Amino acid sequence: xxxxxxxxxxxxxxxxxxxxxxxxxxxxxxxxxxxxxxxxxxxxxxxxxxxxxxxxxxxxxxxxxxxxxxxxxxxxxxxxxxxxxxxxxxxxxxxxxxxxx
Numbered sequence: 001x002x003x004x005x006x007x008x009x010x011x012x013x014x015x016x017x018x019x020x021x022x023x024x025x026x027x028x029x030x031x032x033x034x035x036x037x038x039x040x041x042x043x044x045x046x047x048x049x050x051x052x053x054x055x056x057x058x059x060x061x062x063x064x065x066x067x068x069x070x071x072x073x074x075x076x077x078x079x080x081x082x083x084x085x086x087x088x089x090x091x092x093x094x095x096x097x098x099x100x101x
Contacts, residue, residue, distance in 0.1 A: 008061035016069045016089045023083040057097040
């Protein structure tokens with residue numbers, strides 16, 4: 001059961017710059033690997049104060065903005081025919097972050 005959902009707070013994402021990150025041969029080889037779900041912690045006791053969904057989303061977005069903007073970019077082939085991740089601050093590929101019981 002979905003009990004809450006959020007996306008990245010936009011103020012954390014302001015520092016992301018437009019860029020194209022070229023992919024290596026290894027990056028291209030493993031490009032078919034997808035992670036559809038990530039479970040961080042399980043709230044077995046159903047404690048309503050267990051973790052703040054907003055804090056989890058904010059932490060994720062801050063780390064992405066400061067260190068891993070490639071995670072919110074979109075893959076494409078550039079004008080030179082090379083595979084790149086296009087990081088466009090106006091069109092980020094953001095995850096839904098949800099609390100599921």
